[in-house]
Amino acid sequence: xxxxxxxxxxxxxxxxxxxxxxxxxxxxxxxxxxxxxxxxxxxxxxxxxxxxxxxxxxxxxxxxxxxxxxxxxxxxxxxxxxxxxxxxxxxxxxxxxxxxxxxxxxxxxxxxxxxxxxxxxxxxxxxxxxxxxxxxxxxxxxxxxxxxxxxxxxxxxxxxxxxxxxxxxxxxxxxxxxxxxxxxxxxxxxxxxxxxxxxxxxxxxxxxxxxxxxxxxxxxxxxxxxxxxxxxxxxxxxxxxxxxxxxxxxxxxxxxxxxxxxxxxxxxxxxxxxxxxxxxxxxxxxxxxxxxxxxxxxxxxxxxxxxxxxxxxxxxxxxxxxxxxxxxxxxxxxxxxxxxxxxxxxxxxxxxxxxxxxxxxxxxxxxxxxxxxxxxxxxxxxxxxxxxxxxxxxxxxxxxxxxxxxxxxxxxxxx
Amino acid sequence: xxxxxxxxxxxxxxxxxxxxxxxxxxxxxxxxxxxxxxxxxxxxxxxxxxxxxxxxxxxxxxxxxxxxxxxxxxxxxxxxxxxxxxxxxxxxxxxxxxxxxxxxxxxxxxxxxxxxxxxxxxxxxxxxxxxxxxxxxxxxxxxxxxxxxxxxxxxxxxxxxxxxxxxxxxxxxxxxxxxxxxxxxxxxxxxxxxxxxxxxxxxxxxxxxxxxxxxxxxxxxxxxxxxxxxxxxxxxxxxxxxxxxxxxxxxxxxxxxxxxxxxxxxxxxxxxxxxxxxxxxxxxxxxxxxxxxxxxxxxxxxxxxxxxxxxxxxxxxxxxxxxxxxxxxxxxxxxxxxxxxxxxxxxxxxxxxxxxxxxxxxxxxxxxxxxxxxxxxxxxxxxxxxxxxxxxxxxxxxxxxxxxxxxxxxxxxxxxxxxxxxxxxxxxxxxxxxxxxxxxxxxxxxxxxxxxxxxxxxxxxxxxxxxxxxxxxxxx
Numbered sequence: 001x002x003x004x005x006x007x008x009x010x011x012x013x014x015x016x017x018x019x020x021x022x023x024x025x026x027x028x029x030x031x032x033x034x035x036x037x038x039x040x041x042x043x044x045x046x047x048x049x050x051x052x053x054x055x056x057x058x059x060x061x062x063x064x065x066x067x068x069x070x071x072x073x074x075x076x077x078x079x080x081x082x083x084x085x086x087x088x089x090x091x092x093x094x095x096x097x098x099x100x101x102x103x104x105x106x107x108x109x110x111x112x113x114x115x116x117x118x119x120x121x122x123x124x125x126x127x128x129x130x131x132x133x134x135x136x137x138x139x140x141x142x143x144x145x146x147x148x149x150x151x152x153x154x155x156x157x158x159x160x161x162x163x164x165x166x167x168x169x170x171x172x173x174x175x176x177x178x179x180x181x182x183x184x185x186x187x188x189x190x191x192x193x194x195x196x197x198x199x200x201x202x203x204x205x206x207x208x209x210x211x212x213x214x215x216x217x218x219x220x221x222x223x224x225x226x227x228x229x230x231x232x233x234x235x236x237x238x239x240x241x242x243x244x245x246x247x248x249x250x251x252x253x254x255x256x257x258x259x260x261x262x263x264x265x266x267x268x269x270x271x272x273x274x275x276x277x278x279x280x281x282x283x284x285x286x287x288x289x290x291x292x293x294x295x296x297x298x299x300x301x302x303x304x305x306x307x308x309x310x311x312x313x314x315x316x317x318x319x320x321x322x323x324x325x326x327x328x329x330x331x332x333x334x335x336x337x338x339x340x341x342x343x344x345x346x347x348x349x350x351x352x353x354x355x356x357x358x359x360x361x362x363x364x365x366x367x368x369x370x371x372x373x374x375x376x377x378x379x380x381x382x383x384x385x386x387x388x389x390x391x392x393x394x395x396x397x398x399x400x401x402x403x404x405x406x407x408x409x410x411x412x413x414x415x
Numbered sequence: 416x417x418x419x420x421x422x423x424x425x426x427x428x429x430x431x432x433x434x435x436x437x438x439x440x441x442x443x444x445x446x447x448x449x450x451x452x453x454x455x456x457x458x459x460x461x462x463x464x465x466x467x468x469x470x471x472x473x474x475x476x477x478x479x480x481x482x483x484x485x486x487x488x489x490x491x492x493x494x495x496x497x498x499x500x501x502x503x504x505x506x507x508x509x510x511x512x513x514x515x516x517x518x519x520x521x522x523x524x525x526x527x528x529x530x531x532x533x534x535x536x537x538x539x540x541x542x543x544x545x546x547x548x549x550x551x552x553x554x555x556x557x558x559x560x561x562x563x564x565x566x567x568x569x570x571x572x573x574x575x576x577x578x579x580x581x582x583x584x585x586x587x588x589x590x591x592x593x594x595x596x597x598x599x600x601x602x603x604x605x606x607x608x609x610x611x612x613x614x615x616x617x618x619x620x621x622x623x624x625x626x627x628x629x630x631x632x633x634x635x636x637x638x639x640x641x642x643x644x645x646x647x648x649x650x651x652x653x654x655x656x657x658x659x660x661x662x663x664x665x666x667x668x669x670x671x672x673x674x675x676x677x678x679x680x681x682x683x684x685x686x687x688x689x690x691x692x693x694x695x696x697x698x699x700x701x702x703x704x705x706x707x708x709x710x711x712x713x714x715x716x717x718x719x720x721x722x723x724x725x726x727x728x729x730x731x732x733x734x735x736x737x738x739x740x741x742x743x744x745x746x747x748x749x750x751x752x753x754x755x756x757x758x759x760x761x762x763x764x765x766x767x768x769x770x771x772x773x774x775x776x777x778x779x780x781x782x783x784x785x786x787x788x789x790x791x792x793x794x795x796x797x798x799x800x801x802x803x804x805x806x807x808x809x810x811x812x813x814x815x816x817x818x819x820x821x822x823x824x825x826x827x828x829x830x831x832x833x834x835x836x837x838x839x840x841x842x843x844x845x846x847x848x849x850x851x852x853x854x855x856x857x858x859x860x861x862x863x864x865x866x867x868x869x870x871x872x873x874x875x876x877x878x879x880x881x882x883x884x885x886x887x888x889x890x891x
Contacts, residue, residue: 039829046833184833192823263880264841286810286836303511304873306526313884324881329841330872331509 008032008200010380011220011229013207013243016045017183017365018358019235020190021373027197029381034229035191035199036222038206042302044237044365047260047334049282049290050183051273052101052367054094055149055175056123058086059139061275063258063363065125066315067295069277082135089391090343091146094364096387097371098177104370105181111196114189116181117285123178124153124162126276126319127170136173149176164269164320180273180282183366190369207236210246210355217247217354231380233356238300238335240345240359249349252397253360255300255335258293259308261316264327269320278315288329291316297338304331338362346372346392347379356380357394419502419518419527424450426753427516427529429507429695432460433739434731435535436488437746438753442533443495445754445765450527451499452518454506454876458492459485460537461557462739464564481739488743509873510699513724519878523885531726531753534696535746538689538710538732541792542846543578545799546648548685549808552655556586556686569593571682575658577601577646578686580790584629584640586684591636598678600633601644601660603668603687603796604789643668647675647799649683658683669795687792689736690849694871696733700724705864708787709735711849712868718773719752720745728753737783744772744779797853806854807847809840817851821858827867828852841877844869 010026012019015037023035056062060083072081105118127133140150151174158165158172195201202224209221210232219228234251236243244251265287273282283289294308309331317324337360339345345360358376361368375385428439431453439451451458457465463485492499502520509517516527540555547553554562554570556578562568573596576587587600607626633640647670648659661675689710693703696714701722703712714722714729722729728749731742748769755765800806802815812835820834828848831837837851838844852866874883 188833261880261883264877304509305511306517306524309883310524310885313880317881317884324879324884326880327841327877328874328880328883329877330843331874332872 005228006230007219007228008034009229010034010231010233011036011227012233012235013220014235014237014239015187015191015201015203016043016235016237017187017190017369018237018361018372019233020187020194021369022233022235022358022376023194023199023201024190024197025373025377026380027194027199029377031377031380033194033199034202034227035194036202036205036207036220036227038204040239042238042255042257042300042333042335044334044336045187046184047258047332048183048366049260049280049292050180050186050284050366051123051178051280051282052098052180053123053175053178053273054091054098054367055143055146056125056178056275057364057367058091058094059083059143060085061123061125061175062280063293063295065135065275065277066279066293070295081131084342086342087391089388093371093387093392094367097368100370100374101179101181108189108193112189112192114185114192116186116189118181119179119285121179121282122272123175124158124272124274125173125175126158126165126274127172128168128276129170132277133170136171139173149178150174151176162270162272162274164322165274166319166321174272178273180284181366182285186366186369190373207243207246210243212248215352217352229354231354231356233358233376233380235358237359237361237365238337240337240357244357247352247355249352249355249394251345251357251359251394252340253337253345254297256338256362257296257298257301257333257335259296259304259312259333260293260331261291261309261312261328262330262332263289263291263323264329266326269322274319276315276319278318279312281316281319289316289323289326300335302333302335304333336362337365340397344368344372344392345394346375346389347385347394349394419450419525423528423530424448425529425757426450426531426533427452427527428533428535429516430460430535430537430731430733431455431458431501431503432535432537432731432742433463433485433488434537434733434742434746435460435533436492437743438533438535438728438730438750439499440488440492440495441747441750441768442754443498443750445751445768446498446759447750447754447757448498449500450529451501452505452507452516452527453501453503456503458489458501458503461561463488464561484739506874506876506878507695508875508878510695513699513727517873519874519876519882521882524878524883531728531756532699533728533730533746533749533753534699534733535729535731535742536692536695536733538691538736539845540686541688541690541710541849543685543687543792543796543799544804544806544814544850545646546801546804547650547655549805550649550651550655551653552651552681553649553683553685556582556684557689559586559684560589563589563593569595571595571680573598573680574682574684575599575601575646575660575678575680576684576686577603577644577660578684578688579603579792580686580688581607581626581629583686584626584633586686587638588629588632588636590684591633591638595682597636597638598680600638600640601646602640602642603645603663603792605642605665607785607789645670645796645799646683646685647672655681655683664795666793667795668793669798687796688790689732690845691736692733692845693729694843694875696722696727696729697868697871698873698875699727701727701729703868706735707863708784708791709737711863719769720749721752726756737779741776741779741783744776747772748776794853794857797850797857800850800854806851807835807837807840807844809842809846810836810838812837812847814854817854818858821855826855826859826861827865828855828869829867831855832869838869843871843875
């Protein structure tokens with residue numbers, strides 16, 4: 001049995017984009033960080049399309065609007081057909097995180113030589129019918145503070161800006177500042193940057209337990225032995241509930257599957273990312289067009305389904321008719337770490353010391369990785385978070401049972 | 416045509432080569448109804464590929480012994496034709512839940528449900544990266560045969576054939592018949608026609624006799640076969656114009672640069688053996704293992720050819736490269752066992768029929784083993800690639816980029832994929848994974864099993880987005 005005397009300052013459990021961002025920013029603060037990661041099927045970082053859509057995601061574009069339409073078709077008139085909007089606190093967080101990307105890209109290039117392929121694309125919401133126009137009109141009216149980011153395009157302007165798009169549109173709403181990058185490049189560069197800044201990255205190693213002394217977390221157990229630390233950061237994505245449970249904490253994160261279709265490398269077809277009620281489309285730097293995505297509660301199943309792939313494919317062809325002849329290279333699915341209110345879970349947990357959440361990022365883990373890394377590093381360094389995280393604390397949930405620790409010996413404690 | 420998806424098939428056989436045809440035939444002979452799905456326009460697979468209907472054959476004798484073996488297999492299938500539905504031009508893109516096959520044809524995508532599945536998906540050419548290997552005019556042995564068999568195209572005027580194994584002699588002979596001037600065959604291994612091989616092969620003399628016949632044919636045509644030789648580099652501006660070649664070390668096949676020679680040719684045929692196509696096996700959840708002499712990663716199977724997933728069988732070169740005779744015997748074993756599982760044939764009768772094929776497999780195994788030992792590619796060949804040689808031609812990833820990623824700490828193919836995009840193209844790593852694993856091994860000492868795989872993703876064959884958008888209910 002390994003003793004859990006302090007070996008490092010911080011252990012980050014999970015090596016997706018969030019864990020890598022936490023490790024990178026914590027290491028930049030001079031903390032001694034060890035990141036522990038094991039490959040999992042369906043990890044959202046590798047499955048992601050890499051959209052950075054703070055406005056779009058906040059108002060329900062991307063997958064929200066697709067899900068809302070699907071629910072309306074299933075539930076009939078009871079459903080509004082319009083997606084949920086996320087609160088202003090989320091929009092503020094997302095905009096602040098998005099604003100960090102240009103500087104972060106430069107820093108990572110300087111630290112690692114790696115390019116995260118950040119592209120200024122903007123996001124276009126395509127309006128097919130009266131319902132779409134009404135939805136876009138409501139956004140225009142309801143977000144006066146963000147109006148400077150909005151641009152209303154007539155059908156003629158849509159055709160001029162994006163000749164590959166269908167002419168059969170009522171117009172489009174453009175979101176300036178909603179851009180994209182290469183998601184696994186970002187995770188790789190953050191990981192490499194963390195290493196350059198002195199973090200230790202332990203790959204292919206599963207966290208099998210969390211060690212506690214009373215209410216204090218003092219380390220983790222892994223297949224390769226125990227690691228003692230001051231703080232464990234739970235950045236385990238869709239698996240965050242399992243890591244939390246090892247620490248005696250209940251975290252309401254569950255996997256929400258999204259399926260994706262990816263074309264072969266194509267000549268430049270789209271300059272903006274496109275969101276419709278059927279699918280979103282994002283042409284990446286290397287020319288593939290990524291078409292997503294579904295929102296499904298099917299546990300840890302990482303399969304794909306014919307019905308979803310057909311719907312996404314048909315939706316993409318409706319938006320870009322020329323894609324009918326494009327070759328599909330791959331389809332896959334990923335597991336978003338979903339939470340009941342679709343907001344991330346960040347920061348400390350009442351009654352437990354030595355433990356921080358950095359999980360539950362649902363659809364916006366790539367987008368919110370930089371600011372998550374910054375605020376968690378602020379906390380790890382003993383300061384106040386530089387952006388408010390109260391709306392994202394675990395304590396916002398009325399969870400059944402008590403957040404107090406289970407008796408020592410249960411919940412994976414090896415102390 | 417009726418929709419395939421309307422009912423549950425007792426058996427679906429994927430692949431219309433020797434293994435698939437044999438499996439469907441034996442299953443049907445044992446009373447089982449089955450569906451045979453093949454992506455080619457006509458049955459036969461790579462080795463027994465049929466001429467398109469547009470070609471009239473004046474002298475069938477010239478089509479050769481393989482053609483006659485293929486005709487016999489097809490004739491046996493026709494005899495039980497009322498129990499076998501054949502669906503050509505249909506690719507299987509994915510297998511879900513171990514029972515549902517996503518099939519794509521020019522009409523759209525369809526879901527087919529099977530109680531049992533025989534995967535007979537064949538193998539693909541093992542690529543060897545060397546300077547110039549992506550030039551037009553450089554073809555794989557399998558690709559050359561496909562061109563000549565289906566298109567009756569003469570792929571060049573002056574050819575050099577390089578690689579290892581008996582297929583080189585076959586292809587050289589076929590090129591010669593097609594009127595191509597074959598300047599030489601460069602075999603990196605040694606001659607298979609030695610006393611040692613003959614002793615081990617005595618029970619399967621016909622296999623060796625085939626090879627000897629090809630060899631004599633080349634001798635009559637005046638085509639030299641040079642052992643322990645290989646291509647070094649292909650030259651040309653927009654297309655192949657000449658090839659540098661020379662001797663290799665007899666043990667590890669490392670190029671002996673100082674004895675390099677050059678010859679002008681417009682066709683270079685490269686045949687360094689085959690790699691089993693296990694994509695569908697893996698998507699179906701079958702466990703795989705690395706077996707070097709079978710060509711790489713292969714599904715784990717029991718003696719009845721059943722994989723780790725009950726009801727899914729894997730046979731032929733896709734389950735381990737061993738040639739058409741082995742493929743036929745394995746296919747029959749799987750077909751008989753599937754029928755036995757379905758209860759259309761009794762256990763005793765199944766055991767009797769299977770026994771005959773298993774004895775044949777044992778007898779083929781010794782000669783196969785002898786040939787494999789001569790012809791599996793040795794690691795020295797991977798020294799041919801230079802810093803600027805492409806390893807992944809889909810995504811244009813060079814040896815230098817892979818080397819840099821290894822320097823950054825990548826220790827398996829998945830890590831290399833994420834760092835370099837290697838294997839992210841349309842071929843899903845089929846063309847780069849084996850050679851990259853070899854290079855990773857040379858640079859770090861990591862063995863093939865630890866280098867791992869590039870996980871296959873559906874669709875395992877490229878398909879048009881418009882085809883995916885069409886199709887049946889697929890209610891899952």
